[in-house]
Amino acid sequence: MDALTGLPDRQKAFAQLELTVNIARAAGKRMVVALVDLDRFYLVNETRGTDFGNEVLCIISKRLSAARWASTTISRVGGNRFLIAAPLEADECTDMQTVEAIKNAVERPIEAGGTELYLTSSIGATLFPQDGRTSEQLIYRAETALYQSKEQGGNRARFYNTEDTIRLNRRIAIEEALRPALYLRQFRLSYQPIYRLADGKLRGFETLIRWDHPELGQISPSEFLLLAEQNGLILPIGEWVIREACKMLAGLGKHGLDSVIMSINISPQQLLDPTFSQILQNMLSEYNISPSSLELEITEKTMLYSSDVAMVNLSWLRAAGVRIALDHFGVGYSSLANLKQLPIQCLKIDRSFIKKIELQGAEQIIVEGMIKLAQKLGLEVIAEGVEYAEQYELLCEWGCNYVQGFLLGKPQEPDVLDLSLIRRSEPTAARYEK
Incomplete structure (x- = not known):
């Protein structure tokens, strides 16, 4: 478990996602897998200190946990990054509603250290089984969508599409x-x-x-x-x-x-x-x-x-x-x-x-x-x-x-x-x- 937030850490998150995918496959259910990244969070640590940043991360973790639906799993997979897997019902609108609920939970005003802070988030989301049938495919495509969200300036949610892979390859080439x-x-x-x-x-x-x-x-x-x-x-x-x-x-x-x-x-x-x-x-x-x-x-x-x-x-x-x-x-x-x-x-x-x-x-x-x-x-x-x-x-x-x-x-x-x-x-x- 993650020592700071009490959520599953990166290693446990991937094993947990594999189990969730198998359950969704057996039940014939759809599922949204989302990576949530707090925009420019390094500036929070640099300007307010790591103790303040840690307090903010704990608040965000509690909000995400409180907002989740039945069978939803939430993990902390990086310094300011969270992995969420949420099974969906038949309603076609629920995938976007799920992502919007995640974004709203992050972006409410945060009171920490005696001050009020406003954060934005970038979210990359993908759907099981449409976009991938294994946990590895789903994570890769959620990461691809997340890169596109951040490349467009952040503060947005984006679902994976096949063109994102082309854009991600260009981003990697530019970075190199x-x-x-x-x-x-x-x-x-x-x-x-x-x-x-x-x-x-x-x-x-x-x-x-x-x-x-x-x-x-x-x-x-x-x-x-x-x-x-x-x-x-x-x-x-x-x-x-x-x-x-x-x-x-x-x-x-x-x-x-x-x-x-x-x-x-x-x-x-x-x-x-x-x-x-x-x-x-x-x-x-x-x-x-x-x-x-x-x-x-x-x-x-x-x-x-x-x-x-x-x-x-x-x-x-x-x-x-x-x-x-x-x-x-x-x-x-x-x-x-x-x-x-x-x-x-x-x-x-x-x-x-x-x-x-x-x-x-x-x-x-x-x-x-x-x-x-x-x-x-x-x-x-x-x-x-x-x-x-x-x-x-x-x-x-x-x-x-x-x-x-x-x-x-x-x-x-x-x-x-x-x-x-x-x-x-x-x-x-x-x-x-x-």
Whole structure:
């Protein structure tokens, strides 16, 4: 048995699943087998300590045990991973209902250590006998579905399908290719311009990483950055991105663009590195760059897992003059209390809110409200994903400070960056062409 939770451990879980499969086969019953993984749980341990993390795991274990149906087996098969096998009745809807009940049990607010914590989960599920007739097949396919859930950003449940095997093989290939990619110089950066709405002047650029692999082709950041976070490679990759962006800033200064702001996306793991602030300060000094020319974009998940180390890094950098922006605002876990606590100067409204604002509806009310809220808090606002002139005009009317998107400029690599266009001080009709 697992010493912490009292649930069956990994070894006993597999023997127990084999028995459950045999019983279901003999009774002619269907069964759902699910692997439940707590999203980014390593950050809970890193920011709150292992004692706090262990308390949370015990609470989750009790919830899952309390929510189970007759003949359901629950095991802890990894640090933050659980295996659940639940026989199903004839009702075709019960497989999804079972998985939803599991997810709901995990995601209710957790009170531990005198604080309230919100967790999300990724679930990979498979069905007996449709997807597999042995315990080995069922576990493999549940793992395959789980990988897909996490690759899509987590916080979701997914049932296995045959295409998942193809995707899993690609994921494994990407993971194997990721480690040598940095020293083989397979990464490159693109820069997307950001403009001020009031007069059309260039504010700066957002730095975007790209990966071209000789065999796997172009690999999107959504495919490899999560893997880099999981295996620790995000730190050297992130340091490389900052260095290249600083080189770019220094080069732009030679072209008379010494007042632009370079925005860089920062991983929560980078903020948890005690040496991060000093590394950044050293690069600014090496390339003779003003701290105010650099803007670090953090996500709302960073706020969820904030720690003393992360807050010290952010506060130190902000005091040194580095700008801090909250990226993808509106799609995560932020609250007004968190907004006031973080040393941020800017909110970036996520493109998912911008893409339909030209239509009359809730999106207009939400986006205008976000802009007004930011103004009340003394924060600048950047709207991401602006693609149509109608969106541009509405954002201008609502008092948005800056805009970014294909309407104004696609991401470009340094050697093809159109400096003549970005020097223009007024919006032109050419910018409205996609």
